[in-house]
Amino acid sequence: MGNLLRSCLYSLLVTFSVTSVAAVDIIHPVPRDGSDLDKYAIDLISFLAKKSGQEVNVKPYDRPVDSQSRKVQLIKEGKMTVDWLGADKKVESQLVPIRYPIFRGLLGHRIFITNKTTEAKLGAVQTKAELEKFSMIQGEGWADVGVLKAGGFRVKEVPSFENIFKIVDAGRADLFPRAVIEPYSELAGRPQYKNLLVDDKLMLVYRFPMFLFVSPTAANKPVVDILNAGFEKAYQDGSFIEFFEKSPLVVKTFEQAKLKQRKVFNIPNPNLSEKTRSIPDKYWLKL
Template sequence: MKKLMVSLTALALSVFSAHAVSNTTIVHPEPRAGSALDLYAIELIEFLAEKSGEPVTLQAFDGQIGSQSRKVEMLKQGKLTIDWLGADRTLESELIPIRYPVFRGLLGHRLFITNQATEPQLAQISSAGDLQSLTMIQGQGWADVKVLNSAGFRVREISSFENIFKVVDTGRADLFPRALIEPFSELAERPQYGNLLVDPHLMLIYRFPMFLFVSPQHADVADMLNGAFEAAYQDGSFIEFFNNAPLVKETFEKANIGERTVIRVDNPHLSNETQAIPDTYWLDIEAQ
């Protein structure tokens, strides 16, 4: 009997140890100040981890990261497990993309953070050509830079996210294009920039998904998230998650989409796989 108890105890410890070892730690970037988008992305990863049924621990990276280019290098090395980034062919070849648009394509619906001096000019603009006389600013290494350059816009890159707001506030650049879901929370977090506002006149649209990108060193995490995302679409829980997200609700309340002049440009920088994503996974903005 004693031998039986010892064997059962050993078995229980073995099962417990296997369970403990199987717990997956997902290291993600610290959310940026005032970025409701970052908080949404982290909540989405938590939602997908729960959907997978696997034991997962989310952990913010402890330390400074810097520009997107730096984050991509850290993903390649496995120092970061995951990040949420705008898609392009280069990123999709270097990292593991989870090809379900995180915001159903809203990342490619752009509003402009601008300053008091530039805003009146935007009321007179009706075409992409009209916008080409103004200077846009983006973060260093952002995939949007290629898209905007391809459309003929004048784009500057800057490594510091916070300094972008300072540059537009002081009039050293005219426009900071932000996804529909970003600018209101970002400006609310930065009342010190009293010269900034969200332009009420325009919306620039191009096909541009945000994906969860996983480090090539953590392919098991990519497999887990792909399975969870597909399951969440099959049972409708992702659409429910998306529609009920405070960020999404607040965006459609504040953006006044129907009152804006829409300017559409092409995005020639998507991979064939991303271009082939079925319409089911994209939001029909006009139906909103």
Template sequence: MAYVACALPAKASATEQISPATEIVITRYCGQSITPGNAHIEKLIYLAFSKLNIQPTFNNVNQYCSHSREVKFLQEGKSDILWATTTADYEQQLIPIRIPIYKGLLGYRIALIRAEDKGKFAHITTLEQLQTLRFGQGEGWADTAILKEAGLKVTESSDVHNLFNMLRAGRFDLFPRGLMEPWEEVKQLPAMNFAVEEHILIAYPLPAYIFVSPKRPELAKLIHTGLELAIQDGSFDQLVMADPNVQQALRLANIKQRKIFYLENSTLTKETPLSNKALWVNLK
């Protein structure tokens, strides 16, 4: 069944009529369903389509790709979706679903460090002291631009796996991760002998969105509409906050005992829904 391409609605109506498809196939060339972020967006898409009485089928090719390659595949129509922290370029090149998939939690950054450096950063209380350290981040990540704009020294790599090796080798001091990420990474990489830094939290508004290929505007419309319905009935919040990695992070982060550095994010576009408080978690 064909769909007529149209602009994304500003707000979905529970009574909006969308014809059900006999089958919606979503191809994802890059990434594996077993990784937490990819598994999370699959759950979100299943949730969105459940509101529309549609059953999606995922065609996962399971190739490892850099962000730039993954974006290229979406532009060409070889792949249908990806998730990423947003940038103006991504929003221009792809179709963004402007609903933060983790309610902004990826903008609360806690660092992965070498275990032998545990306690080394307890004295850091000012931005000037933070600027003496070196941070690892991905090439092209929004985080990289944000940290550099704040005057922090950043070592970059296009390969996230290489960043773990670079941290272990001492190429930088800290590898800031989204709030729900570092504890699981310590478990997954025991040979690296990493630890979660206990004294610093870097915070900035950083939505991660589902992005859809410009070749699939009908898919973008369906995902957006279904997620809006899930927000309205509370099931979106339930799914996000029930995520085991989110629950673990909220339990272990000990945010009140950390020095919090609030940074500006000038990379956000004017369409970012910062004023819609229902889309964000506030950990202050």
């Protein structure tokens, strides 16, 4: 009986050990061409998993998906695990937000990809009313659309990310607002668009965090725990601030964007949830 009991206990311990260290799969969207932002987010997921102590397999979905609305649907269904999205009430009600701003609020500092014809006119802009005369373009389903429209701007939505560049290059839209961390790598990866450039004169600012959002399916509850635990530990030991500040994307952003020389227009963001509005100041970057 003693040997049998020891054998049973050993089996239970082995089962528990295997279960506790079994790798968790985290499936993310295929990164967009030339997007250093996407690379940062994927590296961040691996960093947070390591901080949590849990082994994970971080891998891309089996094909690219352009439309944010489609990606949200795939995450809701559990076919993808996680995406990095601008936060608003709608997406927070559909998916599970990991409520730590992954860029510390830089997502709400918007500069413009534009074309050479429009750029020649932007230097004369002195008021928000003058800026409102220019047409803007965004991806279908992006949280920014509601913010920009509420701010008084004319915004066109298109489902294909790549088509946005084509439309602005052809002069069929004036401005493609991008977070300061986005446009330089995006244009560097698209040398075929000879008419595009990043404006260096203006900036639109609103409170707008990017969160990691996780599938609400029960199977992905461990991923929520892993990412939250990773952030908590990384803030406690200061390693997230180091990860952020030493990120090549963030370093290059402050070198290229020349934030202090820009004319700034502030607008409110009416689409933030109360929980997001109440995120403590220590999680936001103070420029």
